[in-house]
Structures are given as C-alpha cells and as structure tokens.
Amino acid sequence: MTTPTLPPPAMAGAPRVDPPEAAHTGRLGARAAAGGDRAYRLAIALCAATVPALLGIVAVALVRGAWPALADGGAATLLTSGWDPVRERFALGPALAGTLLTAALALLVATPLALAAALWTAELAPARLRTPVAALVDLLAAVPGVVYGLWGVQVLVPWLLADVAPALRALPVVGGWAWLAGPSYGPSLLAASVVLAIMVLPFIAAVSREVLLAVPGAQREAALALGATRWETATRIVLPYAGRGVVGAVMLGLGRALGETIAVAMVVGGAHAWPTSLLGPGYTLGALVANEFGEASGDRHLAALMLAGLALFGVTLVVNALARWLVARVADAEADA
C-alpha cells in the first residue's frame, strides 16, 4: 500500500493546479487529450520552423533582389569602384572597403578596453564595485544606434573637425601620414570608427564577462589555494581557459560593428570613392543602403542596393556563425566540468 507523498514545495508564484476535467481522463478522454496534443505539437513546430524559414526567406529575397546586379557584373561589382546612377554603373568596392576598414579600426580600439572592463568586473574588482560597473556597461550596450549617431553628429564630428584633426596632423612623425591627409569637413571614416568603437565596446565587454564568469570556480579556487594572487589567477588560469570564448565575444563584436547602420550613416559622410584618408568622408554598405534607398532611381540602382544588403548579410552571417560556435565551445566545456 503506497503512502501518499507530500506535494512538491510550491515555487514562489506557482499556479494552483486543478486536476483536469473528466473530458481529459479515461479512455475517451485520452483520445481527446491526444487530439489536443497533436494540435499543440503542430502549432509549436510551426512556430519553431519560422526561425530557419526566416533565414531562408532573407537569403532568397536578397539573392532574387540582387540578381540583376549579380548577373551584370558579378563579383566585380563588389571589387571595383564607380557609382553613377545616371549611367547606371554601380560598384560596391569602396563601400565594402569602408565597412571592413571602420569595423577593423573600431575593434582595434574597443577590444583592449572591453577586455579590461570584462576582466576587471569579473575577476579583479572589489565585490562592491562589480555590480554597478557591470550595470553601467549593460546600459551602454542597450543604447540604440540612432542615439550614438545623434551624439556623433552634434558632439563628435565638430570636435574631430575643430580639435582632433589639426592635432593629429600636427604630430611629429605620424602627422604627415597619407591617411591623415586630404580635405576633411567633419563627417569621416575616423568619426564612424570612433562611434562604432563606442557602440561595440560594451557589447564585447558584456559577452566576455559572461564567458569569464562561466569558467568553473574550482579552477580559480585551486589556483588561489596554491598561493597565486588574484591577478595571476585571472591571467594564467581563467583567461586561458576562457580564451576561445573571449575570441568568440570579440568576433560577435565584429559582427555587430559590420552590421551597424544608422550611427555610421549619420557620421560617415557619403563618398563613393575608395577610402584614402581617415579624416575624409567614406561609405559603408549599411550607410549606403540607408542613405540611398529612399531615392533609388531605376531597377539597376535598387538591385545594386540589394546586392549591398546581400553582401552585408553574407559577411555578418559568416562572422556570427563562427563566433557563436566559439562561445558555445566554452559554455559546453563548463557544463561538462
């Protein structure tokens, strides 16, 4: 004779569970329940199917829309320059170069600072300061791009034009560098890179921090038990263990930098030529589409813009897929540990 067991302890806010009505019990009820189950399973399967469906729709729609441009020039469209709506010549080379250049510069500046912030908040900071600083970084990551663009237009660009550009050009050795020469009237690739760096920094910091926190505590404790200082534990034990995940976090930041459209569109200055000067205007794929889509003239023009979108989709897809795989490797290792 089995003794009745106590009900499981109630979870805070758990609903009060009433037994099902007679309709769902018994043999007939089992069939009704099975019918409901089947409908439910179908419904959620359809919902789950929308995720790969969306990816497929995006890919197909972009390829179809960009097909005229692909059929015309093919890969050459992405590697040459010359944007002439009147003569219907569209080449995305400068935009692609600008995208890669600004993203690379942004990462160059943002990654050390982001890793410092992540390392500090995850390992080295005194306990009182960890949560406030991490909250600040999270808030920074949540600010939308258009707000950064607004700040860029009103604060950064005038400052770069008035103070930074002359100062850079006046530097002893670097000042004469070709990449700092040329006309500059405010919006520039440098401004875009700085804005991207500011946008991407908290993102990398937040993801890296999560990765560092995922390192098993046993590893840290073993190092500390053997007499290592907190710095040594952080750099020689935690960081190498999470190394792959941190690389993944940086690549996620790269994906974000490549895809950011609005903030860049507001400060990059639309110039269709190959980038030759950091202080001069340039273009990125996203900014190009954002600026020209409204007034696109003719099908070839639109197809070229769709091709820009396809290129953007392809590049971010590859970068993000690789990055997520890297981050997942560390999480899996932690789950197994």
Place this chain on the structure above:
Amino acid sequence: MSGEPRTPIAAPAPRDANDARARAAEALDAVADGHTLELPTWDAAATATALRLQQLAARRTARNVGRRRRHARRWTAVVGVGAALAVVPLVAVLGFLLVRGAGALGPGLVGGVGAADGAALDGGLANAIAGSTLLLVIASAVGIPVGLGAGLWLHERRGSRAASVLRYLCDVLLGVPSLVFGIVAWGLLVRPAGHFSAWAGGLALAAMLVPVVARTADDLLALVPTPLTEAALALGFPRWRTALDVALRAALPGVVTGALVAVARVAGETAPLLLTAFGNQYWTLDPSRPVAALPLHIYVAALGASERARAQAYAGALLLVALIALFGVAARRATRRAVRARRVEGA
C-alpha cells in the same frame, strides 16, 4: 619534534609558504631522527626528496611573494584604468542627452505633432510616439506568440540535437543586421503594395523579436522545477495543458519581463523602419500607410537646421534611452540572477 612519526603527505595542503616550510622541516627532521614515515604506498626516499623539493619551492616562493604581489597590484590598477576608460563614453553620451534633452523635454514638445525637420512651428513628438507604439504593438502581436511557440518547442525537445540546431539558428538570426530585415520586408511587402506601411515595419521588427523571445522562454522554462510538471502529468493533464497551464504559467513573469526587454530593444531600431514605415509628419494610426516612429524622428531631426528641430532629437533620444534603461537593465539582471540561482542549486 614530538615522538610520533608524522605523515605530512597525507595531511591537507600547506596553507602558505611558511606552513609549507614548517611541514617540510618537520618531515625532514622526522626522517633524520630515524623515524619512519608511515606511507604504505610511498617509497620513503622518494618522499624525502619530494619534501626537500617542497621546502626549496617554499623558500623560493617566500622570496617571490612580495614581488608577485607588487606586480599584481600594478597590473590590476592598469586594467582598472582600462575599465574606467571603457565607461567614459557612457558618461559622455548620457550626460550629453541629459543636459540637452532635459531642457527640451516639455509638454509642448511631447504633446505636439510635427515634422521632424522642424518645419511646423508646433513640432513635437506625439505622432512619433504614437507611431512607435503602433509598430511595437504589431511587432509584439506577431513576434511574441511565435517566439513563445518556438521556446515551447525547444523545451519539449530539450537535450535533443534538433533543439541544439534550432538554438544555434536563433543565435544566427539574432546576429543578422536589422537593416537586412528592413530590406527584405521592403522587397516582400512594400514593393508589391506600392507604398510604405506600418504593417511592413511591424513585421520587420517582429522578425527581430522571435529569436530573442524564443531563447528567453527556453531558458526560463528550463527553470520550472520538474516535480511540478511531473505532478501535473501524473494527475492526468495532457502534455499540451501541462506545457501551457503549468510550465508556461510558472515561467510567465520571467517570460513577460524578457519580452518587454526585447520590445524595448527593438523600439530603438531605425534602419528597418527607414525602408518600411518611412515616417510621417502627420498624426495617423492607419497601419497600411507610412507612419512616424521615434527613432526615425530622431534620425531626421538630428541634422535639423533649427534649434527647435534639434531639441526634438534630444528630447526623443532621452525618452528612448529612459525607456530602454527602465525595462532593459533591471529586467535583464533579474532574469540572470534567477538563472544563476537555479544553476547553483539544481546543477
């Protein structure tokens, strides 16, 4: 040295350099005094060598400790400076918004309806706020249920390969730039219809909500204690009622919070709306026509020629950031705390 031979190897690890030295000295003394170390599986000579090495290491460690501590303190400070630098842009941007936006934020600005270029003298944000609300309602109505469904599917198949694949695809979808969704929505919804519309904008935003809500729901459903669902199944609940009435209801507060966070994040997206909702200088709530939106308004007003136009941009940006901060940060931290608590107690 007391009479009984000791067996330091079996004792717990030395606490610090001094302790290591003391233990090694004791063991060596014991061996030198002719006591045997009672280590059935260890060779006494090998043990003595090991202890000697330990003593040497302890001596060297003791010499190094000061240098290592100084080195650690110096580099921790460097990293701290780096972390402080990382926070400086936040202070700059938020300070900028507060200073310029707080002054501009008034009842006239929020209540009035206006063009983003400041052309209308009573230019305001009312139509932008209403338009944004309309877009978010459409996006939530489509995106959140689909995301929930996907999350429930992931929960049903937890641990299977299909679930891992779908989770990965959700993450990939999260990384797609928002502009791309706008382009696709333009191609599929705006171009055939011949005009911009709030439907297109709302659906583009919905596509961005689905992966976020799916992952959030999946994470939170994992936290529902299994005895709860097992009890329901034992009482005769069909699987669909267990999932909806029991598991989902228990996870609902967290899911709602996560959905609100996602909606707040999506509220700030401008790029997809440029190509779909396009913006509108009049007050309208017709979803089949172009509609204004707060981030669009900010985008156009930011380059405005008049101070009035720029004031709209600052005020709008402040509103947007306040909304996102309110929903986003607090809710995300609450969810993360719950996930970590469960990982500690259950895992």
